[in-house]
Amino acid sequence: MPVLDVARPPFMADEEISIFESALGKFFDEHATAEDNARWREAGIVDRELWTKAGKAGLLGLTVPEEYGGAGGDYRHEVILMEQLVAKDCNGFGISLHNAIVAPYIFHYGTEAQKKRWLPGLCDGTYVGAIAMTEPGAGSDLQGVKTNAKRDGDHYVINGQKTFITNGGTANLIILVAKTDVSQGARGVSLIVIETENTPGFERGRKLSKMGLDAQDTSELFFNDARVPADNLVGGDEGQGFFQLMNQLPQERLNIAVQGLAAIERALELTLAYVKERGAFGKKIIDFQNTQFKLAECKTKATVARVFVNWAIGEHLEGRLDATKASMAKYWVSDLENEIIDDCLQFFGGYGFMDEYPISRLYRDSRVQRIYGGANEIMKVLISRTL
Numbered sequence: 001m002p003v004l005d006v007a008r009p010p011f012m013a014d015e016e017i018s019i020f021e022s023a024l025g026k027f028f029d030e031h032a033t034a035e036d037n038a039r040w041r042e043a044g045i046v047d048r049e050l051w052t053k054a055g056k057a058g059l060l061g062l063t064v065p066e067e068y069g070g071a072g073g074d075y076r077h078e079v080i081l082m083e084q085l086v087a088k089d090c091n092g093f094g095i096s097l098h099n100a101i102v103a104p105y106i107f108h109y110g111t112e113a114q115k116k117r118w119l120p121g122l123c124d125g126t127y128v129g130a131i132a133m134t135e136p137g138a139g140s141d142l143q144g145v146k147t148n149a150k151r152d153g154d155h156y157v158i159n160g161q162k163t164f165i166t167n168g169g170t171a172n173l174i175i176l177v178a179k180t181d182v183s184q185g186a187r188g189v190s191l192i193v194i195e196t197e198n199t200p201g202f203e204r205g206r207k208l209s210k211m212g213l214d215a216q217d218t219s220e221l222f223f224n225d226a227r228v229p230a231d232n233l234v235g236g237d238e239g240q241g242f243f244q245l246m247n248q249l250p251q252e253r254l255n256i257a258v259q260g261l262a263a264i265e266r267a268l269e270l271t272l273a274y275v276k277e278r279g280a281f282g283k284k285i286i287d288f289q290n291t292q293f294k295l296a297e298c299k300t301k302a303t304v305a306r307v308f309v310n311w312a313i314g315e316h317l318e319g320r321l322d323a324t325k326a327s328m329a330k331y332w333v334s335d336l337e338n339e340i341i342d343d344c345l346q347f348f349g350g351y352g353f354m355d356e357y358p359i360s361r362l363y364r365d366s367r368v369q370r371i372y373g374g375a376n377e378i379m380k381v382l383i384s385r386t387l
Helices: 015-031 034-043 048-056 075-087 095-109 112-124 241-277 289-317 323-347 349-353 358-370 376-384
Strands: 129-132 148-152 155-165 173-179 189-195 202-207 219-229
Touching: 015 048, 015 075, 048 112, 075 095, 075 241, 075 289, 095 112, 095 129, 095 173, 095 189, 095 241, 112 173, 129 155, 148 173, 155 173, 173 241, 189 219, 189 241, 241 289, 241 323, 241 358, 289 323, 323 349, 323 358, 323 376, 349 358
Parallel strands: 129 173
Antiparallel strands: 148 155, 155 219, 173 189, 202 219
């Protein structure tokens, strides 16, 4: 029985979606076992082989049309994937960024030649995707990026540094946010695809040690007179990058809300099982009124979040989710995620502080949700502009 008493919306009730969910669960059970995930957390990186297996299983490029090698699905499939990653304790696998952030930039804004060149490889696992936005001095303020790309004949010469890059240690196809005209502010930003194996002057920095997401290879990237073919400019026209980014950020922010809600539901599931089993002072923890009241509050808030996120998914499927409502979903659900998981962890006592317990990992993994994709304070600024 689901931890929340909320029926799936009609658009998620298709038999095909249920079949996909079951197949996805079996894939993770077979190829991302508890032992695998523990090993990946220790290593700080997921095996490259998992990407190849995911490609063979048709899990890469879920929304990419079949003509480009994808599965031809829609955002519902990405939702199921994000939920299963949390349910299977496989948060370190950066497949959702690859699928629901990187591939759409190429599909929506790439030239036909670029789509045919890169999308099949993103779908079969030849490529692992990343997007390089953040710099040491520029995070939520994308207009402030300093990485620059100067045209030199039929190449761009790129100089700059990126940090906190998800999949940065593995990715061999990176969408780079750079200034092609430093005098034009937002209108000088462009997206350029970096094929790492063919880019002299590109270097990976250290794999960063983090508070959470231990298996996620988050890295620094350096560009020192890196030469990239001019044909790698996404869409072929300079100065379009900022607008391309703004058009896709609502989906990225909805992704964070979907992931946050999945973490909330997982935390409640783990906690309910624990308090019904664990005893103290001669009775089960669930029998204490404080436990009942606190978990009643958590379930109520989680139910409101589930209804809101379901609505936002439906709006997005219909092409109606705007930046304001996506910002609401991102900030509110991620704030709630941290609140509820903190409340849940408290019931575990000392065990909740131990890394071997999933609730501990959920607690640490959830903290970054309020930061990446645009800090929650920035979300409130965006929302306030509509007042």
